[in-house]
Amino acid sequence: MTSVGSKPKLAVWKFASCDGCQLTFLDCEDELLAMAEGMEIAYFPEATSAEVEGPYDVSLVEGSITTAHDAERIHEIREQSRLLVTIGACATSGGIQALRNVADVREWIPLVYATPGFISTLETSTPIADHVQVDLELRGCPISKSQLVETVSALLNARRPRIPTTSVCVECKARGTPCVAVAEGTPCLGPVTQSGCGAICPAYGRGCYGCFGPMESPNMAALARQWRELGVENADLVRALRTFNANAPAFRDASAELTR
Amino acid sequence: MDPETRMLPGEVRVFDPAGLERLVEALVEAGYRVLGPTVRDGAIVLDEIASAGELPHGWTAEQDAARYRLRRRDDDAMFGWAVGPHSWKQHFLPARARLWRAAAPAGQGPPTIEEEPPPERPLALLAARPCDLHAIAIQDRVLLEGRYVERDYALRRRDAFVVVVNCGVPGGSCFCASMGTGPRAERGYDLALTEVLDGGHRFVVEVGSARGAELLAAVGTSPAREEDLAAAHAVTDEAVFRMGRSLDTAGLPELLAANLEHPRFAEVAERCLTCGNCTAVCPTCFCTSVEDVNDLADGSAERWRVWDTCFSIDYSTIHGGSVRRSSRARYRQWLTHKFGTWVDQFGTSGCVGCGRCITWCPVGIDVTEELAAIRARDGEVDRALAR
Structure with missing residues (x-):
């Protein structure tokens, strides 16, 4: 992906987020050295204070856009990046902080901050793709370590990363977990949620709570009917949809529909 | 010569519940990796078992569209249920299987490709259902009998020992009677068991192959009497009428x-x-x-x-x-x-x-x-x- 002999330059950027996805990068214990060997980590304040100027071959972007300053900064990053990969629910859908999108952020600020006057924020939290062209999205809260390694490995080997956009059910069945909805009557967002987590929650007997956001063709109306048949009130489904991916279009529109 | 070692395919014998324990032991001793039904995570799943004690003894499951509930039976039946969420596909055509590895050490010539070795032990399926045997035959046709043979499938499938258990308790979603695939197995097995509860808990076993006969010799069986055969047939005959669903397959x-x-x-x-x-x-x-x-x-x-x-x-x-x-x-x-x-x-x-x-x-x-x-x-x- 770069001229022979030079390592690709990687930058890791942070917007409104908890840093958990960046930590997933550092959590790649077995692969971390190989990744650092294969790439020049040019900008990654979470890991190193050393800083190499752009342009960058790959930018990993964590976090959502919640301030006017960030809305400008993401354009600068895009200009300096050959490939821009968003990582995590905040960057790909707006994150849990996008709950403000269905509320009045000005009402919330005094409840949260002792000195509201210092807070300068947008009315909404929006994903990076609402502002600039994004080349690849890694979903999740946090992202999956194996999907991150797969992405880096693919980029270093000039191949397309394999990031399925099918449902969590595909992974759940692959690991042999009996369906918690069918066998236990447990409400589960798995059928409408994108795979990537390895279907962790159902493997521990609980329903998926959608942290990887909507799958490629989510049938929200059918899922809502199923949850009602399992005895779930609409208000509770709305709460389930309004978490880490509250602003992902399919979840956002379904929860709006259910509160209408 | 022990009369049992002269058993032939087609012969019908009987053994008691303790015989099932010996059957599992005999399969393990013969070098098989024994897969069978067991209760896990609220369902009867198929997994490796080491003894008959892991079978779903006294369990059943209610089934309907989008609904499965494990229930206790009021008897000691081992196989008083239909199929669960797993099928044998998980073991012959696993959800994820490595096919080969390639290494290309720097400066050491062209890459070398190493195909995945065969499984260490052949599989023994305990309590496959008649419909499962038809499903396996279909996958064999697709993966083994076409122009391209799926090597990994062939290696896992090869030498697999099949103990089918005829169905006595169809599920609410079952319709094998409509498809002509059950509830009684016709072929494709080494041993075919029918669990009989009336007149004493026992298993009527039909020998389907020479190695089935050989294995059964280690179990300890007695010849099937007329009433055993009649009881076994009654189990599957009744199952036909208890199918949860039906399908008009014409054209x-x-x-x-x-x-x-x-x-x-x-x-x-x-x-x-x-x-x-x-x-x-x-x-x-x-x-x-x-x-x-x-x-x-x-x-x-x-x-x-x-x-x-x-x-x-x-x-x-x-x-x-x-x-x-x-x-x-x-x-x-x-x-x-x-x-x-x-x-x-x-x-x-x-x-x-x-x-x-x-x-x-x-x-x-x-x-x-x-x-x-x-x-x-x-x-x-x-x-x-x-x-």
Whole structure:
């Protein structure tokens, strides 16, 4: 992906987020050295204070856009990046902080901050793709370590990363977990949620709570009917949809529909 | 010579519940990796078992569309249930299997490719169901008997020992009687058991192969009496009448071919989650994809075969995009392949009537109901469009 002999330059950027996805990068214990060997980590304040100027071959972007300053900064990053990969629910859908999108952020600020006057924020939290062209999205809260390694490995080997956009059910069945909805009557967002987590929650007997956001063709109306048949009130489904991916279009529109 | 060692295929014997323990021991001693039903995570699943004590002793399961509930029986039956969420596909065609590894050490010539070695032990299936045997035969046809042989499948399938258990308690989603695939196994097994509760808990066993006879010799059996044979037949005869569902199979390929624009496909698309559960639990769905992974450090690479599903957009993506963007198109592809074009392609239906797709569909889409609905308005729309 770069001229022979030079390592690709990687930058890791942070917007409104908890840093958990960046930590997933550092959590790649077995692969971390190989990744650092294969790439020049040019900008990654979470890991190193050393800083190499752009342009960058790959930018990993964590976090959502919640301030006017960030809305400008993401354009600068895009200009300096050959490939821009968003990582995590905040960057790909707006994150849990996008709950403000269905509320009045000005009402919330005094409840949260002792000195509201210092807070300068947008009315909404929006994903990076609402502002600039994004080349690849890694979903999740946090992202999956194996999907991150797969992405880096693919980029270093000039191949397309394999990031399925099918449902969590595909992974759940692959690991042999009996369906918690069918066998236990447990409400589960798995059928409408994108795979990537390895279907962790159902493997521990609980329903998926959608942290990887909507799958490629989510049938929200059918899922809502199923949850009602399992005895779930609409208000509770709305709460389930309004978490880490509250602003992902399919979840956002379904929860709006259910509160209408 | 012990009379038991002279048992021949076709012979029928009887053993008591303790014999089942000896059967598992004999399989383990013969070097098999024994897979059988066991209770885990609220369901009867198929897993490696070390003893008959791990079998779902005294358990059953209620099944209906989108509903499965494990229940205690009021007797000691081992096999008083139908099929669970797993099928043997998980062991012959695993969800993820490495096919080969390639290493290319720097400066040491061309890469070397090392195919995945065969499994260390052949598999023994304990308590496959008659419908499962039909499903295995279908996968054999697809994966072994075509122009291209699936090597990994062949290695796992080879030498597998099959103990089928005829069905006495069909599930609410079962319709094997309609498909002609059960509840009694006709062939494809080494041993066929029927669990009899009336007149004393015992197992009537039919010998299906020479090695079945050989293994049974280690179990300790007695000759089957007339009343044992009658009791065993009564178990499966009764099961026919307790099928949860039925399907009119007359001319299904023609019916489906004549109804591609049937309004039912749009209706089912309203309900379908396109989650892929039906294809994952189906014991005959064989579609897979390959993925290549490479080690960041040493440059080695691996090729894995993974389950795929016609319910994914990517599955039908070709130059220019997916040819089945809508869930209507994807459901129609699955249903018409399973019950229609499968026959043209492989000579049999792709469905064995196990009902797993009905039970494990989160929204309870029922193939027997869908096909009946299509039949009820056979050809109306397609004929109108053709005019």
